[in-house]
Amino acid sequence: MDFRWDLIIRSFPTLLEGAWVTVQLTTIAVAIGLFIGTFVGIARTSKNKLMYGLASVYVDFIRGTPLLVQIFLVYMGLPQLLGFPIPVWVAAITSLGVNSGAYVAEIVRSGIQSIDKGQVEAAKSLGMTHKQTMRHIVLPQAFKRIVPPLGNEFIAMLKDSSLVAVISLEELMRKGQIIQTRTFRPFEIYLAVAFIYLIMTLTISRFVAYMERRLKTND
Amino acid sequence: MMKKLGFVGAVMTLVFGLTVAVGASGVLKVGTNAAFPPFEYVDEKTHEYTGFDMDLIRAVGAEAGYTVQIIDVAWEGIIPGLLVGNYDVIASAMTITEERKQSVNFSDPYFNAEQVILVPIKDNSIKGPGDLKGKAVSVQLGTTGDFVASDLKGLKKVARFGEVTDAIQEMMNGNVVGVICDNLVAIMYIQENPGKAKIVPGSFFEPEYYGFAIHKKNIAVLNKINAALATLKANGTYDQIYNKWFGTN
Numbered sequence: 402m403d404f405r406w407d408l409i410i411r412s413f414p415t416l417l418e419g420a421w422v423t424v425q426l427t428t429i430a431v432a433i434g435l436f437i438g439t440f441v442g443i444a445r446t447s448k449n450k451l452m453y454g455l456a457s458v459y460v461d462f463i464r465g466t467p468l469l470v471q472i473f474l475v476y477m478g479l480p481q482l483l484g485f486p487i488p489v490w491v492a493a494i495t496s497l498g499v500n501s502g503a504y505v506a507e508i509v510r511s512g513i514q515s516i517d518k519g520q521v522e523a524a525k526s527l528g529m530t531h532k533q534t535m536r537h538i539v540l541p542q543a544f545k546r547i548v549p550p551l552g553n554e555f556i557a558m559l560k561d562s563s564l565v566a567v568i569s570l571e572e573l574m575r576k577g578q579i580i581q582t583r584t585f586r587p588f589e590i591y592l593a594v595a596f597i598y599l600i601m602t603l604t605i606s607r608f609v610a611y612m613e614r615r616l617k618t619n620d
Numbered sequence: 621m622m623k624k625l626g627f628v629g630a631v632m633t634l635v636f637g638l639t640v641a642v643g644a645s646g647v648l649k650v651g652t653n654a655a656f657p658p659f660e661y662v663d664e665k666t667h668e669y670t671g672f673d674m675d676l677i678r679a680v681g682a683e684a685g686y687t688v689q690i691i692d693v694a695w696e697g698i699i700p701g702l703l704v705g706n707y708d709v710i711a712s713a714m715t716i717t718e719e720r721k722q723s724v725n726f727s728d729p730y731f732n733a734e735q736v737i738l739v740p741i742k743d744n745s746i747k748g749p750g751d752l753k754g755k756a757v758s759v760q761l762g763t764t765g766d767f768v769a770s771d772l773k774g775l776k777k778v779a780r781f782g783e784v785t786d787a788i789q790e791m792m793n794g795n796v797v798g799v800i801c802d803n804l805v806a807i808m809y810i811q812e813n814p815g816k817a818k819i820v821p822g823s824f825f826e827p828e829y830y831g832f833a834i835h836k837k838n839i840a841v842l843n844k845i846n847a848a849l850a851t852l853k854a855n856g857t858y859d860q861i862y863n864k865w866f867g868t869n
Contacts, residue, residue: 480793486793486794486795488795489779489795567782569761569779569780569781569782569786571780575780578696578761579761579762579780581696581697581700582696582761582762582766583719583762583767585699585700585703585723586700587697587700
């Protein structure tokens with residue numbers, strides 16, 4: 402088999418366009434996830450049965466169903482329910498963001514629960530309310546702890562975002578598919594796509610490792 | 621180790637050779653994307669592969685002495701599937717293009733088609749490709765509709781879908797102003813879903829010809845299919861099949 406390097410080189414600009422869309426998609430999704438996940442994660446540590454219950458239903462549903470199903474539910478199912486169409490971009494960031502939220506919630510929850518109970522007790526004995534304890538003692542420390550798993554969630558979302566190719570959002574994977582339907586060389590094209598994903602995930606991993614080191618020396 | 625590699629290499633060559641050549645059993649494996657009425661689709665009631673292409677390739681196969689086996693695959697991978705030998709010929713309303721000819725051989729043309737613009741029935745603004753400037757259209761990924769739309773200047777967006785039905789649905793949802801697809805597919809959609817959409821009158825795009833795609837190494841199959849096709853055109857069978865699907869010419 403002749404390996405068509407020329408095809409890979411010619412395709413790179415288009416694939417990089419797709420990679421940029423992937424990065425934007427992932428960043429927005431994880432930002433949404435961080436927002437949702439912080440509240441839901443705290444709710445999952447709550448003694449309030451309603452808050453805990455609602456948060457758990459959300460987390461269990463998202464973690465218990467495939468992301469692909471969630472994407473179709475949002476893109477095709479919601480419009481049927483609501484009666485109006487949802488643009489592809491909106492469907493993509495909604496399904497990815499809501500998905501990320503559940504995983505971030507678990508990360509936040511374990512971050513909170515990893516803070517030594519002694520700290521909470523000390524804060525209480527100093528007369529701080531639960532809210533004050535969370536705001537000034539628990540959460541600041543918890544957020545430091547969750548940086549590495551958050552980094553992993555970003556990497557996972559980067560790869561998972563490839564699924565929105567099925568609703569024809571032109572991110573990296575979809576750009577690869579488009580080139581393939583014009584060149585019929587899936588091996589070269591998808592290898593190049595994989596390579597670009599790899600560069601992105603390795604870069605994020607390095608950055609997360611760097612952040613971990615910097616945060617450690619702070620303690 | 622080298623002996624083992626040599627053996628494995630020989631077996632692989634044999635298997636590859638067998639997959640490229642049509643088996644002695646006389647089975648012609650036909651790859652198709654059975655989601656393109658009226659050319660190839662799965663009949664709701666009988667669950668059989670039905671359509672103009674299906675009838676024609678079965679007739680061609682029979683004339684050439686083959687038993688025809690239909691293999692339904694995703695459109696996106698249909699040519700790669702041929703190139704690795706999953707099937708011997710593609711019968712899937714595939715337009716003969718110079719780009720595709722670089723990778724596959726085509727039989728003689730067996731159908732004349734063109735791309736049309738399908739719009740919602742209430743639309744009054746689209747009269748031709750010029751009116752698509754600044755707007756979004758949908759197409760099926762990897763079809764001549766896709767290529768034609770990609771070449772139009774000034775379009776805001778070309779939304780590419782794996783299946784033509786999804787592309788049409790995107791228009792009915794209001795996310796795009798029209799679909800660029802094969803004329804007969806648009807006509808079939810209108811027949812099956814009356815009152816929802818219409819074709820913009822006029823011939824805006826180059827005429828196209830469908831052909832059966834065959835692996836470049838498979839000259840024998842190419843010749844047999846062309847010979848059979850010529851016979852069917854001469855003896856009236858082609859016209860019979862054509863009239864069945866499209867009325868009198």
